[in-house]
Amino acid sequence: MKSSVEVKDPVTEKILDQWMEKPAPFLSVLHAIQDHFGYLPESGLRLVGQRFGIPVSELYGTVTFYHFFSLEPKVLPDIRICENSACCLHDLDAICEEIVDKDLGIPHSGKVEKISCPGRCDVPVPILIGETFFHGAKSGAIEKATPATMPLPPEIGLEECLFKDIRNGVSSLKKAVEAGSWQSPKRAADDPEGFITELKSSGLTGRGGAGFPTGVKWEAVRTEVADQKWIVCNADESEVGCFKDRVLMAHTPHALLEGMTCAGLITGAEVGIIYLRWEYPEILESLQTAIDEATAAGYLGADACGTGKPFQIVIRRGAGAYIYGEETSLLNSLEGKHPFPREKPPFPTTHGLFQQPTVVNNVETFCAVPPIIDRGGDWFSQLGLGDQQGTRIFSVSGDIQRPGNYEVPVGTPLRQLLMEFAGGAFEGREIQGVTMAGVSGGLVGAEDLDVRLDPASLNDLGAMLGAGGIVVHDDTRCMIQAARESMHFLAEESCGKCFPCRIGTTRMTEILDELNSGEPVREGLLQEIEDLEEVLAETSACGLGLAAPYITRMLKKYWPQQIQDKIDGSGQALKEGSE
Amino acid sequence: MSTEMKMVIDGAEVSFQEGETVLEVARRQGSFVPTLCYDERLDPYGSCRLCVVEVEGRRLPASSCTLKAEAGMDIRTGSDHIRKMQSTLVEMVLSENPGDECPRCRDIGTCEVHELAEEFEVSRDRFLGAISNASKDDSNPFLLRDYDRCISCYRCVRICDEVEADHAITMTGRGWNKGIATAFDGGLMDSDCTLCGQCIYTCPTGALADKKMVNQGSKPGEIEITRSVCPYCGTGCSINLHSLDGKMIGVTPVLDGPVNEGALCVKGQFGFDFVNSEDRLTRPLIRKNGELTPVSWNEAFEYTAQKLSSVRDDHGPKAFYAIASGRAPGEGSYMLQKFTRAVMNSNQVDNCSRG
Amino acid sequence: MSNSIPEIEDADMMLCVGTNMTECHPIIAVRVKKAVRKGAKLYVVDPRKIPLTEYATGHLPLKLGSDVALFNAMAKVIIDEGLADMEYSEERTEGFEELKKHLEPFTIEYGEEISGVPAKLIRECAIAYASAESAGIYYTLGITEHICGVSNVQSLCNLALITGNLGKRSDGVNPLRGQNNIQGAGDTGALPNNYPGFQSVDDPVSQAKFEKAWGVPMDPHKGITKIAALDHAVDGRIKAMWICGENTLVTDPDVKHTTKALESLDFLVVQDMFLTDTAKLADVVFPAAAFTEVDGFFTNSDRRVQRIRKAANPPGDAMPDWWIIAHVAKRMTNDVHFDYENSEQVFDELASLSPIYAGLNYDRIERGDLAWPVPELDHPGTPILHEGEFLNGKGKLQLLNYVPPSENPDEEYPFYLTTGRRLPTYHSNTMTGRSGGFRILVPNEWLEIHPADAEKLGLEDGDWSKIKSRRGEVITRVAITKTSPRGTVFMSFAFPEEVMTNIVTNPEVDPKTETPEFKVAAVSIVRVEAPTGLGASEPLRANPDVEDPHLG
Numbered sequence A: 001m002k003s004s005v006e007v008k009d010p011v012t013e014k015i016l017d018q019w020m021e022k023p024a025p026f027l028s029v030l031h032a033i034q035d036h037f038g039y040l041p042e043s044g045l046r047l048v049g050q051r052f053g054i055p056v057s058e059l060y061g062t063v064t065f066y067h068f069f070s071l072e073p074k075v076l077p078d079i080r081i082c083e084n085s086a087c088c089l090h091d092l093d094a095i096c097e098e099i100v101d102k103d104l105g106i107p108h109s110g111k112v113e114k115i116s117c118p119g120r121c122d123v124p125v126p127i128l129i130g131e132t133f134f135h136g137a138k139s140g141a142i143e144k145a146t147p148a149t150m151p152l153p154p155e156i157g158l159e160e161c162l163f164k165d166i167r168n169g170v171s172s173l174k175k176a177v178e179a180g181s182w183q184s185p186k187r188a189a190d191d192p193e194g195f196i197t198e199l200k201s202s203g204l205t206g207r208g209g210a211g212f213p214t215g216v217k218w219e220a221v222r223t224e225v226a227d228q229k230w231i232v233c234n235a236d237e238s239e240v241g242c243f244k245d246r247v248l249m250a251h252t253p254h255a256l257l258e259g260m261t262c263a264g265l266i267t268g269a270e271v272g273i274i275y276l277r278w279e280y281p282e283i284l285e286s287l288q289t290a291i292d293e294a295t296a297a298g299y300l301g302a303d304a305c306g307t308g309k310p311f312q313i314v315i316r317r318g319a320g321a322y323i324y325g326e327e328t329s330l331l332n333s334l335e336g337k338h339p340f341p342r343e344k345p346p347f348p349t350t351h352g353l354f355q356q357p358t359v360v361n362n363v364e365t366f367c368a369v370p371p372i373i374d375r376g377g378d379w380f381s382q383l384g385l386g387d388q389q390g391t392r393i394f395s396v397s398g399d400i401q402r403p404g405n406y407e408v409p410v411g412t413p414l415r416q417l418l419m420e421f422a423g424g425a426f427e428g429r430e431i432q433g434v435t436m437a438g439v440s441g442g443l444v445g446a447e448d449l450d451v452r453l454d455p456a457s458l459n460d461l462g463a464m465l466g467a468g469g470i471v472v473h474d475d476t477r478c479m480i481q482a483a484r485e486s487m488h489f490l491a492e493e494s495c496g497k498c499f500p501c502r503i504g505t506t507r508m509t510e511i512l513d514e515l516n517s518g519e520p521v522r523e524g525l526l527q528e529i530e531d532l533e534e535v536l537a538e539t540s541a542c543g544l545g546l547a548a549p550y551i552t553r554m555l556k557k558y559w560p561q562q563i564q565d566k567i568d569g570s571g572q573a574l575k576e577g578s579e
Numbered sequence B: 001m002s003t004e005m006k007m008v009i010d011g012a013e014v015s016f017q018e019g020e021t022v023l024e025v026a027r028r029q030g031s032f033v034p035t036l037c038y039d040e041r042l043d044p045y046g047s048c049r050l051c052v053v054e055v056e057g058r059r060l061p062a063s064s065c066t067l068k069a070e071a072g073m074d075i076r077t078g079s080d081h082i083r084k085m086q087s088t089l090v091e092m093v094l095s096e097n098p099g100d101e102c103p104r105c106r107d108i109g110t111c112e113v114h115e116l117a118e119e120f121e122v123s124r125d126r127f128l129g130a131i132s133n134a135s136k137d138d139s140n141p142f143l144l145r146d147y148d149r150c151i152s153c154y155r156c157v158r159i160c161d162e163v164e165a166d167h168a169i170t171m172t173g174r175g176w177n178k179g180i181a182t183a184f185d186g187g188l189m190d191s192d193c194t195l196c197g198q199c200i201y202t203c204p205t206g207a208l209a210d211k212k213m214v215n216q217g218s219k220p221g222e223i224e225i226t227r228s229v230c231p232y233c234g235t236g237c238s239i240n241l242h243s244l245d246g247k248m249i250g251v252t253p254v255l256d257g258p259v260n261e262g263a264l265c266v267k268g269q270f271g272f273d274f275v276n277s278e279d280r281l282t283r284p285l286i287r288k289n290g291e292l293t294p295v296s297w298n299e300a301f302e303y304t305a306q307k308l309s310s311v312r313d314d315h316g317p318k319a320f321y322a323i324a325s326g327r328a329p330g331e332g333s334y335m336l337q338k339f340t341r342a343v344m345n346s347n348q349v350d351n352c353s354r355g
Numbered sequence C: 001m002s003n004s005i006p007e008i009e010d011a012d013m014m015l016c017v018g019t020n021m022t023e024c025h026p027i028i029a030v031r032v033k034k035a036v037r038k039g040a041k042l043y044v045v046d047p048r049k050i051p052l053t054e055y056a057t058g059h060l061p062l063k064l065g066s067d068v069a070l071f072n073a074m075a076k077v078i079i080d081e082g083l084a085d086m087e088y089s090e091e092r093t094e095g096f097e098e099l100k101k102h103l104e105p106f107t108i109e110y111g112e113e114i115s116g117v118p119a120k121l122i123r124e125c126a127i128a129y130a131s132a133e134s135a136g137i138y139y140t141l142g143i144t145e146h147i148c149g150v151s152n153v154q155s156l157c158n159l160a161l162i163t164g165n166l167g168k169r170s171d172g173v174n175p176l177r178g179q180n181n182i183q184g185a186g187d188t189g190a191l192p193n194n195y196p197g198f199q200s201v202d203d204p205v206s207q208a209k210f211e212k213a214w215g216v217p218m219d220p221h222k223g224i225t226k227i228a229a230l231d232h233a234v235d236g237r238i239k240a241m242w243i244c245g246e247n248t249l250v251t252d253p254d255v256k257h258t259t260k261a262l263e264s265l266d267f268l269v270v271q272d273m274f275l276t277d278t279a280k281l282a283d284v285v286f287p288a289a290a291f292t293e294v295d296g297f298f299t300n301s302d303r304r305v306q307r308i309r310k311a312a313n314p315p316g317d318a319m320p321d322w323w324i325i326a327h328v329a330k331r332m333t334n335d336v337h338f339d340y341e342n343s344e345q346v347f348d349e350l351a352s353l354s355p356i357y358a359g360l361n362y363d364r365i366e367r368g369d370l371a372w373p374v375p376e377l378d379h380p381g382t383p384i385l386h387e388g389e390f391l392n393g394k395g396k397l398q399l400l401n402y403v404p405p406s407e408n409p410d411e412e413y414p415f416y417l418t419t420g421r422r423l424p425t426y427h428s429n430t431m432t433g434r435s436g437g438f439r440i441l442v443p444n445e446w447l448e449i450h451p452a453d454a455e456k457l458g459l460e461d462g463d464w465s466k467i468k469s470r471r472g473e474v475i476t477r478v479a480i481t482k483t484s485p486r487g488t489v490f491m492s493f494a495f496p497e498e499v500m501t502n503i504v505t506n507p508e509v510d511p512k513t514e515t516p517e518f519k520v521a522a523v524s525i526v527r528v529e530a531p532t533g534l535g536a537s538e539p540l541r542a543n544p545d546v547e548d549p550h551l552g
Helices: A010-019 A026-037 A042-052 A056-065 A092-101 A173-178 A184-190 A192-202 A214-223 A244-251 A253-267 A281-296 A327-335 A363-375 A377-382 A414-421 A455-461 A479-493 A499-516 A525-539 A543-558 A560-568 B022-028 B080-096 B103-107 B112-119 B155-163 B211-216 B266-270 B297-315 B330-343 C006-010 C026-037 C051-055 C067-080 C086-092 C096-102 C108-115 C119-131 C149-163 C182-187 C204-214 C226-234 C255-264 C321-332 C343-353 C451-457
Strands: A079-082 A112-115 A127-129 A132-138 A141-144 A230-235 A271-276 A312-317 A358-362 A391-398 A404-409 A431-435 A443-445 A469-474 B004-009 B012-017 B052-055 B074-076 B143-145 B169-172 B179-182 B208-210 B223-229 B238-244 B247-253 B285-288 B291-294 B320-324 B349-351 C013-017 C041-045 C058-060 C135-139 C173-175 C240-244 C267-272 C284-287 C296-299 C305-308 C415-419 C446-449 C464-468 C473-480 C488-491 C521-528
Touching: A010 A026, A010 A042, A026 A042, A026 A312, A026 A327, A042 A056, A056 B169, A056 B179, A079 A092, A092 A112, A092 A132, A092 A141, A173 A253, A173 A281, A184 A192, A184 A253, A184 A363, A192 A214, A192 A253, A192 A363, A192 A377, A214 A253, A214 A358, A230 A253, A230 A327, A230 A363, A244 A253, A244 A281, A244 A363, A244 A391, A253 A271, A253 A281, A253 A312, A253 A358, A253 A363, A271 A281, A271 A327, A281 A312, A327 A358, A358 A363, A363 A377, A391 A414, A404 A414, A414 A431, A414 A469, A431 A479, A443 A479, A443 A543, A479 A499, A479 A543, A479 A560, A499 A525, A499 A543, A499 A560, A499 B080, A525 A543, A525 A560, A525 B080, A543 A560, B004 B022, B012 B022, B052 B080, B080 B112, B103 B208, B103 B211, B143 B211, B155 B169, B155 C026, B208 B211, B211 B247, B223 C305, B247 B266, B285 B297, B297 B320, B297 C240, B297 C267, B297 C284, B297 C321, B320 B330, B320 C226, B330 B349, B330 C182, B330 C204, B330 C240, B330 C296, B330 C321, B330 C343, B349 C182, B349 C226, C006 C026, C006 C135, C013 C026, C013 C119, C013 C149, C026 C041, C026 C051, C041 C051, C041 C119, C058 C119, C067 C096, C067 C108, C067 C119, C067 C149, C086 C149, C096 C149, C108 C119, C119 C135, C119 C149, C135 C149, C149 C173, C182 C296, C204 C343, C226 C255, C267 C321, C296 C343, C446 C451, C451 C473, C451 C521
Parallel strands: A079 A112, A230 A271, A230 A358, A271 A312, A391 A469, B004 B074, B320 B349, B320 C240, C013 C041, C013 C135, C041 C058, C135 C173, C240 C267, C267 C284, C415 C488, C446 C473
Antiparallel strands: A079 A127, A127 A132, A132 A141, A391 A404, A431 A443, A431 A469, B004 B012, B052 B074, B143 B208, B169 B179, B223 B238, B238 B247, B285 B291, B285 C284, C296 C305, C415 C521, C446 C488, C464 C473, C464 C521
16 A cells, blocks of 8 residues: 555544644554554554655655564453573473463463563563563462562662652652652752752762763753754663662652752753653553652742753653663654654753754663752762762662662772672572673673672673673583673664674674583684674674673683683583572 | 855865755765765765764764854864774674675665775674664565665655655664564555655665566566656656666666656656557557558658658648647757748647647 | 756656656666656646656546546635735736636535545646746646647646746646657757747748748748648548657557558558558658667657667668658659758758757767757756746736536446556557566556446456457456556557457547547447457466567
């Protein structure tokens, strides 16, 4: 059917009428259509294309990019199960086999689909049917979903910033205000320069992994002259092994809203958009409640916090794609464009959402702002150890006694985090290594557990701190397999635009599979790995491809013998009993 | 006028205009910078990363097609390190494609991927693994879509969007599972495609080809390429005529044709084979006993000359009329009017512009 | 064209009138789309919702033949709003005040009444045209194939002249020529009033020049046009015709009249690649070589003289056109030189006699970079005409009046029929119809009709209908589409064997150019049962299952 043909679809027409005047409505429109029909019908997409001025072919291509948009009607939802780092330490095949026939109280198709990490690594293995999660799936024990796990109380003597009030019920507006919330926007409006000075002196940097100084970014957007500016919160927490944004949004949502409001009042943006990953349906609900409460109380709206300036916050729900951790591809996604990363420069501070100046920050970054303003930049800065500034949250999972989120001073030794705070390895086991930054920061072997958790120290090892996900592997694990799973995740999530990443991550996965196969490997395999690493590390277009070689380089650094054994065909049997 | 600025490329100082990319400047001054996703008619895309160069003061190489030239920049295009990475990239690209013979190279001309393979003296023997997309069985009469050979540079999608503005095809999926499809993945004839074939001649591989040409090229003989002009509408697009043993087998666009810059429409691209039609006239014909009968040139000339002479002599010059073709070469229309004016002695000549 | 094709993409505003560009000049349309992408405004003036409207800032769906009323109204808006370029008008045009006075009754309301285009849209388009830095007008046969074709063109010229949009980059008044060498045919003197290079036949200096060159006296009187010649054939004044590469019988309006004209001749010579319907009536048929089989030149729409080259062998005895004509000539005269060894010699003779080609030879037209006039061998060509000044002094503003089409719907013939091409079928399909695959894209002729009209007539998509005019009738299938406005139907003339569209078209001509009014005829439409033997079961639109005998 050619695009000139007329389409009739009153349902979609109505959805479009409801949404078109709202900020960045594209994703919401698609979700509304899919919620109604159970999938995205051709007629609907044609109308969406016409209204948004997007050629229908391009729209079709864009929709196919997302995991959670469906172009075919489905009678019953499939069973989706996480296959990434912390979860693949469990016997996924056994779990799958079991759940197919199990009555979970929700009808399903019986078809099992493996998905990328849905951010519940502390309660492995998550299973998703429709929009309902089941946590802690193990053979013989599948439990209903649990809310985001509250962080354990801090060790004595450790001062927290982000988690300070989180255990005090501050998800309700009343409790939040009692604890001192919603004070900072007034200061943002009254003394924006002073506010930025505090942010700069705090040393707060972007917690999504890139580490750009937050004060500098806000100031840049503030000085831009434009009809419209935007505040975007990247809540598409998709890095494997990361589940810290989820806990922040679940238990201290007003810190996020307040931080975003400050950004709006300082830069002159009137709309904040939270780009929430699709895999957090329960957060969608609770966060919307928080927004509604804050709006009703006048903290958001036409006269935000009594400043006389407008600021509103909306949630836009993603549809499953890791690449949105890359801020420009997230912006493309919001606009309805094909979600490839954009060429930088220009940066979002000048050419962001709809080519207008935009602050893009991670959840943790926004959440850190109100306490910093409350207690002062210097206070936050001195929380760091040694030369380091502030605290940050690490999500710890895998083969570890007390998986969960930990807010620790920047510069804390990795060993202290794992052994003291998280309780160390299971009884009788030893930590063999961890994956960093989720998976894209590479691996750190046991011999370097004394490394301090700050970006520079990790870089010195050849790894990366990134977004703060740490997945522990004990001595029962095959580290080649661990590397393979990490690489496989990157290959699955590569957007496919640049050649080195698209081909390189796939070939690397294949090579690691070959090593693991137990069959004799081809000649020149190590040289192929080295050449791929070089091309990935130096020519990839965005961070995803650039990071991929960390995995194999660290694998070779810490576990050369495991590789050599595979090549020699004498890989020794690993210890049994990982469950 | 924009001001002239200077930068250094491979040790030589070169001038450039504001807005130019490093790739454009480097190529102009003669440096070899390979590309696969680049087509000067399209917006820079920066996906193949073959055009990476070293930029003084930067930690990582930059893709020169997306890098705007700046005054004082110091660029190195072809260090051993860059060449090695480019060579690896070409090998990686080759590994995506099947190992059999590329019909495009065989029948139409060496594709860009295989040109680069020759340049870097590499072949398809490292990084082997899964190959690209499955080809699409498309029932249109003209365009071969063999996506096993696709390298996902998206030049086809981009030329369809940026130049043709037909938006008939799109990129689908992501990562390794990417593809090229029409909206809802139907055939080209069910899409907004006009079958102009522009995608074929920006494609750097054998993923897209002219079905008519691919069918003919395997015949023995040398393919000759002759530059000419399209015989359809008045636009005057430059075309290359491909012939084999004196017979037309296909048309390709002339990329630097002054009017079309490599663009053609469905007629210009695929509508050439009427010249090979079985019902071409091959002999002069004279009506004898009511039937058009083949005769020799001499007989036809004598007969025509005699008939026209008598019309002129018996009924006067104005009893003759000549209509020249608006489609045949201009030498013919010149000759017909000269004949009318100098032999038939009148101005009774026109062309078909009036209907 | 006054300007070159590549310039179009730098225009700020484009006014495309009566030109179904994406189908008839797709590669010129590429430049237009490119300009739109760069931010240019595009206004499309066309009765039908042609594909180009999808890229347009505005579409002015005027009633057939109401162009003068529309463009006069636009001119009045421009003058009234103070948007006329007075400096240009004073320096380069004459008659501005007279035009201003003449336009008084041509209000946008009057424009709306005649053309059916909303007054607001007329105003918007006029302001967009006059306010742009460089605004180009592009038109095709939708403007010229009317009894008022000349007035239509002049009304567009008025717009360009009062706004100064003629004589600089990316503006101008640009007719897009429908055939590859129709410009070249005129350039070479295949015109009843001009020698090669548009030198007038009634100018004694030119006469003397050609008498000297060819060594015989020249007829000092203009010839008649082809359209008049067909009438003269009917009444016996013309006895013999030589038709080169034109399927006159099919492509001229009122087929019955054309048939009668050709049948009335004592002697008809047809020179073609195929035994066309016209050739079937001939007394002598000469087999012509194809463009792929000869050396020569084509001159395109933007006056670009381009070399074509021999790439293949002609079949059998087929020979280049010039060769055939020269051989007949040699047998009829000893006084005039007709001994040519190759096409290059013919071209050189043309260049020596035509000042606009004087600076050209086969070497210089090698790459097609030169647009005429090229008066000297080192001249860089003239991509933009009228830069600085007009050839004939000042540009005269024309005082034009609206003249309705010669036929308008009435009770008996309640619909307007307009004709044109479709993208995959060129002209009468002699070329595309013989190229493999095109039959799959367009299996048949069909009549395009608006759904509301179809409903009234009880027609469904794919039904058969009879289309009748005062001259005759044809039977074809219908395709229901909103491309056609209510009350106006559309057909091409690509399937003469099955549907001889020009049986019904109107042979009334513009009095100055004698171009027929192909674009307007009044017709009636009735549903009929599928005729036998006409492929009633064949698919209506593009279909891969259609058998194409030309696909190898």
